[in-house]
Amino acid sequence: xxxxxxxxxxxxxxxxxxxxxxxxxxxxxxxxxxxxxxxxxxxxxxxxxxxxxxxxxxxxxxxxxxxxxxxxxxxxxxx
Numbered sequence: 762x763x764x765x766x767x768x769x770x771x772x773x774x775x776x777x778x779x780x781x782x783x784x785x786x787x788x789x790x791x792x793x794x795x796x797x798x799x800x801x802x803x804x805x806x807x808x809x810x811x812x813x814x815x816x817x818x819x820x821x822x823x824x825x826x827x828x829x830x831x832x833x834x835x836x837x838x839x840x
Contacts, residue, residue: 767826769812770804776821790818 777787788798791814801807801815816823 768805769807770802772826773815774802776819
């Protein structure tokens with residue numbers, strides 16, 4: 762994870778709570794247990810398929826967090 766990259770788990774948790782939704786609600790939507798949702802909140806990175814699913818469920822494009830951060834960073838030769 763790059764130093765200035767968003768902690769995606771924290772961002773998902775913040776979005777969920779800002780919408781007034783519960784962990785139980787998200788767990789049901791994703792067909793996961795509540796402990797697994799809490800584990801997602803602890804992840805600094807996440808699989809893109811799961812992030813796409815969460816984005817759809819919460820009606821929030823989490824990919825924008827990475828795009829906006831990328832625009833602020835210096836170009837890199839890393840691939």
